[in-house]
Amino acid sequence: MSTITPDLISAHQLTEEEYQRIVALLGREPTYTELGIFSVMWSEHCSYKSSRVHLKKLPTRGPYVIQGPGENAGVIDIGGGWALAFKIESHNHPSFIEPFQGAATGVGGILRDIFTMGARPVAVLDSLRFGPLEDPHTGARNRRILAGVVSGIAHYGNCFGVPTVGGECVFEAGYSGNPLVNVLALGVCRKDQIFYARAAGVGNPVLYVGAKTGRDGIHGASMASAEFTEESRQKRPNVQVGDPFLEKLLLEACLEAMETGAIVAIQDMGAAGLTCSTCEMGSRGGTGIEIDLEHVPQREAGMTPYEIMLSESQERMLLVAAKGREQEVVRVFRKWGLDAVTIGQVTADGMLRVKDHGRVVAEIPNRALADEAPVYERPYTRPLRKYPMEGPGFRSHDLEADLKALLASGDVCSKRWIWEQYDYMVRTNTVEGPGGDAAILRIKETDISVAVALDGNGRYCALSPREGARLAVAECCRNVSTVGALPVAATNCLNFGNPERPEIMGQLVEAIEGMGEACRFFETPITGGNVSLYNETLGEAIDPTPVIGVVGLVKTGPPLTVDFKRPGRAVILLGGFGECDATRFGSTQYAKVVLQQIWGLPPALDMEYEKRVQAAMREIAAAGLAESAHDVSDGGLAVALAESSFGPAGVGAAVELDSGLREEFLLFHEGPSRIVVSTEQPEAVEAVARRHGVEARRIGTTVEGRIRIAQRGRVLIECAVEPLRRLWDGALERMLGA
Amino acid sequence: MRFGVVVFPGSNCDHDAWYAVSRNLGQPAEFIWHESSNLGNVDAIILPGGFSYGDYLRCGAIAKFSPVMAAVRRFAADGGLVLGICNGFQILVESGLLPGALIRNRGLKFICRQVELEVVTADSPFTSQAERGQILRMPIAHGEGCYYADDRTLDELAAEDRVVLRYRDNPNGSLRDIAGILNRERNVMGLMPHPERATEPLMGSSDGLVVFRSMAAALALR
Numbered sequence: 001m002s003t004i005t006p007d008l009i010s011a012h013q014l015t016e017e018e019y020q021r022i023v024a025l026l027g028r029e030p031t032y033t034e035l036g037i038f039s040v041m042w043s044e045h046c047s048y049k050s051s052r053v054h055l056k057k058l059p060t061r062g063p064y065v066i067q068g069p070g071e072n073a074g075v076i077d078i079g080g081g082w083a084l085a086f087k088i089e090s091h092n093h094p095s096f097i098e099p100f101q102g103a104a105t106g107v108g109g110i111l112r113d114i115f116t117m118g119a120r121p122v123a124v125l126d127s128l129r130f131g132p133l134e135d136p137h138t139g140a141r142n143r144r145i146l147a148g149v150v151s152g153i154a155h156y157g158n159c160f161g162v163p164t165v166g167g168e169c170v171f172e173a174g175y176s177g178n179p180l181v182n183v184l185a186l187g188v189c190r191k192d193q194i195f196y197a198r199a200a201g202v203g204n205p206v207l208y209v210g211a212k213t214g215r216d217g218i219h220g221a222s223m224a225s226a227e228f229t230e231e232s233r234q235k236r237p238n239v240q241v242g243d244p245f246l247e248k249l250l251l252e253a254c255l256e257a258m259e260t261g262a263i264v265a266i267q268d269m270g271a272a273g274l275t276c277s278t279c280e281m282g283s284r285g286g287t288g289i290e291i292d293l294e295h296v297p298q299r300e301a302g303m304t305p306y307e308i309m310l311s312e313s314q315e316r317m318l319l320v321a322a323k324g325r326e327q328e329v330v331r332v333f334r335k336w337g338l339d340a341v342t343i344g345q346v347t348a349d350g351m352l353r354v355k356d357h358g359r360v361v362a363e364i365p366n367r368a369l370a371d372e373a374p375v376y377e378r379p380y381t382r383p384l385r386k387y388p389m390e391g392p393g394f395r396s397h398d399l400e401a402d403l404k405a406l407l408a409s410g411d412v413c414s415k416r417w418i419w420e421q422y423d424y425m426v427r428t429n430t431v432e433g434p435g436g437d438a439a440i441l442r443i444k445e446t447d448i449s450v451a452v453a454l455d456g457n458g459r460y461c462a463l464s465p466r467e468g469a470r471l472a473v474a475e476c477c478r479n480v481s482t483v484g485a486l487p488v489a490a491t492n493c494l495n496f497g498n499p500e501r502p503e504i505m506g507q508l509v510e511a512i513e514g515m516g517e518a519c520r521f522f523e524t525p526i527t528g529g530n531v532s533l534y535n536e537t538l539g540e541a542i543d544p545t546p547v548i549g550v551v552g553l554v555k556t557g558p559p560l561t562v563d564f565k566r567p568g569r570a571v572i573l574l575g576g577f578g579e580c581d582a583t584r585f586g587s588t589q590y591a592k593v594v595l596q597q598i599w600g601l602p603p604a605l606d607m608e609y610e611k612r613v614q615a616a617m618r619e620i621a622a623a624g625l626a627e628s629a630h631d632v633s634d635g636g637l638a639v640a641l642a643e644s645s646f647g648p649a650g651v652g653a654a655v656e657l658d659s660g661l662r663e664e665f666l667l668f669h670e671g672p673s674r675i676v677v678s679t680e681q682p683e684a685v686e687a688v689a690r691r692h693g694v695e696a697r698r699i700g701t702t703v704e705g706r707i708r709i710a711q712r713g714r715v716l717i718e719c720a721v722e723p724l725r726r727l728w729d730g731a732l733e734r735m736l737g738a
Numbered sequence: 739m740r741f742g743v744v745v746f747p748g749s750n751c752d753h754d755a756w757y758a759v760s761r762n763l764g765q766p767a768e769f770i771w772h773e774s775s776n777l778g779n780v781d782a783i784i785l786p787g788g789f790s791y792g793d794y795l796r797c798g799a800i801a802k803f804s805p806v807m808a809a810v811r812r813f814a815a816d817g818g819l820v821l822g823i824c825n826g827f828q829i830l831v832e833s834g835l836l837p838g839a840l841i842r843n844r845g846l847k848f849i850c851r852q853v854e855l856e857v858v859t860a861d862s863p864f865t866s867q868a869e870r871g872q873i874l875r876m877p878i879a880h881g882e883g884c885y886y887a888d889d890r891t892l893d894e895l896a897a898e899d900r901v902v903l904r905y906r907d908n909p910n911g912s913l914r915d916i917a918g919i920l921n922r923e924r925n926v927m928g929l930m931p932h933p934e935r936a937t938e939p940l941m942g943s944s945d946g947l948v949v950f951r952s953m954a955a956a957l958a959l960r
Contacts, residue, residue: 151847154848158789158848158879158881159748159750159789159792159793160750161750161751161788161789243792244789244792245747245748245789245791245792245793245794246792248747248748248750248789249747249748336747337747419850420847420849420850420851421847421848421849421850422848422850423848423850423879424850425850425877425879425932425935425941426750426751426754426787426879426935427753427754428754428757428758428934428935428937428941430941431940442940444757556940557940558939558940
């Protein structure tokens with residue numbers, strides 16, 4: 001085989017020190033195949049070498065947690081003998097290079113993580129970030145990427161038969177060269193039938209099931225661990241191609257095969273394919289695995305061991321069967337028309353031994369790959385900050401025009417154009433679908449529903465990663481509470497730039513610490529997730545974008561939704577008017593959209609108060625006191641009131657705000673801990689609020705077809721609902737020219 | 739009366755149809771594997787939504803060659819009730835059990851939304867429990883649901899009162915707003931909307947139940 005040269009080492013994105021570590025671990029020079037294996041397993045994407053020391057700061061245990069980080073997905077107890085598996089994954093780099101397939105295989109990958117645990121996927125949510133759609137230079141490409149990503153997600157999820165029930169979509173210049181595609185999936189299984197990826201039982205056969213192996217996606221994991229340069233778009237062959245139909249068969253076959261009781265362990269082949277699945281299963285189980293590539297089903301002729309081990313061909317699984325029972329497993333896969341072949345066995349020596357027609361081509365201690373990857377305490381400084389502390393002096397000339405500008409802006413406008421392309425109802429569990437504060441899925445086998453929300457705010461985090469991350473957790477928990485559910489666990493996806501730059505590393509450290517603090521406080525331990533670093537193009541990093549998904553539990557029943565239902569109801573602002581000053585206002589959508597500048601700090605968060613507001617909200621929901629509820633977030637109170645008016649009933653609100661806040665702040669500041677509630681029983685709502693020690697401002701009543709907002713007798717905004725709704729509803733389509 | 743829900747590789751609304759019939763209608767339902775050439779003793783057949791065989795080539799084009807479809811053809815010829823939902827409608831059309839074709843939506847995009855349908859005829863075993871002119875709310879979720887046929891066929895469908903459901907606000911470009919049709923013998927119906935997704939209040943509508951209730955009523959008379 002070829003000799004290992006310094007060029008070859010750096011082409012594998014390994015440093016000289018890392019190479020020396022490999023030589024030390026092996027006690028010899030690696031073969032070419034071994035070098036490839038090490039390079040993917042020690043890539044940032046697989047090894048978390050830059051983030052691992054800091055990820056330990058996150059809380060991972062709690063009363064509901066069955067399985068924390070370290071498996072294919074986290075698992076929580078949802079009661080009645082049932083469990084929920086869930087996790088978020090990024091597919092940022094592939095989605096930039098090939099938006100459709102990149103996003104599609106992102107969905108495919110996370111779905112496999114879920115059904116590998118024995119759980120049938122019940123829902124998907126997506127957190128998306130793109131560059132501005134109307135930018136004169138990058139707009140056309142951004143529109144193309146958005147359209148490609150959305151149809152990729154739709155293609156995969158719709159065909160597979162999992163509803164895509166929600167998420168978020170945000171536009172910011174920094175994502176032009178580096179869009180973010182984070183996919184969260186959830187699945188349900190019996191609590192006593194969870195499957196793990198721990199190879200056990202020396203002599204047990206190792207089976208390869210699913211699609212055949214081709215040359216696609218080789219070095220995908222390493223690609224996802226590097227910045228983008230001009231050449232990156234030539235890396236298209238590194239992006240895998242997805243086949244949702246095959247994955248659907250794989251799902252049914254896996255779940256059916258699991259029923260036989262003949263499966264000991266199972267892991268999907270995702271990033272780093274066969275390499276990752278073999279050594280991680282062995283490492284977790286404290287065993288060795290020996291395979292012969294001769295038996296691996298191949299789509300192309302003449303593939304080398306290096307290519308077979310590093311291929312990221314989709315829709316494949318590796319499993320360990322009980323010795324002597326492999327035919328039971330094979331029979332199920334045959335029924336579904338899938339390959340299932342024994343390619344090796346579990347051994348006692350702790351080695352990953354790869355043979356090709358009997359000849360050993362790689363022989364590495366499993367632990368060296370999975371557990372002894374380098375861990376870096378990368379130096380970090382104060383986080384990179386691109387924005388000033390002080391903002392411009394300003395005075396609004398037309399508050400109604402400002403509201404319209406916000407409603408028609410990319411971040412605030414309706415995302416209907418996106419989610420109507422997703423089948424959000426298949427499986428008939430969707431009690432509340434896209435467009436709400438949180439999605440709700442009933443679990444048919446129990447009387448419990450799962451609420452789930454997905455939040456992140458790169459703009460807040462760019463101003464303060466720590467506060468921004470805390471705010472994301474707070475908002476996500478608030479969203480879940482707004483539909484009446486108790487937040488119980490979380491999953492996170494950390495999207496950042498190049499960690500080798502100390503000021504970027506500083507962002508990552510602060511965001512993780514802020515997230516950890518908030519997750520501890522709100523009692524939503526992180527059960528798993530993903531870190532995506534090197535999100536940079538031509539040296540320009542994205543805004544630090546930690547994304548959090550929170551799941552909550554609520555008794556199954558009619559959903560509490562955003563929109564006002566009937567005129568004549570009291571409108572209550574739970575949590576009160578909040579606080580704001582000129583510095584905090586610089587992080588708002590108003591600053592971004594209307595003033596086109598960003599400065600200062602994110603909104604101030606009082607976690608104690610936030611927690612009380614959420615508890616009050618849940619009690620109000622559980623007692624059936626609210627007809628609608630919508631949290632105040634992007635665009636502030638005015639936008640929250642407008643969005644609450646955009647339901648099918650066409651009911652708006654007339655409110656009178658008794659606050660001394662400056663009018664722009666009062667209408668548009670984004671201070672947390674606030675929820676707009678409409679109710680027929682205002683006294684009862686106020687009594688609950690009082691008991692929890694939170695403000696409940698009765699600000700007005702719902703009215704037919706109009707929005708009227710006054711401050712201490714002076715009318716600030718007064719207009720009809722329908723034209724506002726049309727503006728908000730059609731904005732994305734207009735921007736896309738669709 | 740027993741409902742059989744056919745499972746093709748790639749069917750993904752099979753569980754939903756089963757759930758709607760067995761839980762919300764309250765009648766026994768069973769799955770029938772696509773390789774069966776025998777339907778057993780079921781009284782009605784549902785071809786569910788999804789992407790049968792991946793819907794490669796053309797929606798429903800591969801499914802028509804499956805062993806189970808040969809059995810379904812015989813079942814239909816003997817007067818058995820066959821309901822094709824979404825992909826099931828596409829399969830019925832490809833199989834020649836219903837006329838016309840389902841082509842890509844006018845906007846070339848997959849659309850998932852709640853729609854309103856008008857019951858055009860109550861003279862069918864699938865809508866006997868509804869009233870002519872009644873409005874039903876049900877979801878659609880398809881990329882290729884634009885109903886297409888030549889004028890003669892469309893005129894014939896109208897003249898023979900075989901258009902069962904019509905969109906009130908045509909979402910996909912279907913000719914003459916057609917959402918669901920019958921065969922000449924009126925025992926086979928295909929529709930793009932999903933009645934099984936509208937069978938209890940938690941789903942946002944219970945209007946789809948009327949289709950299954952009508953089928954149950956028709957079977958009870960036999």
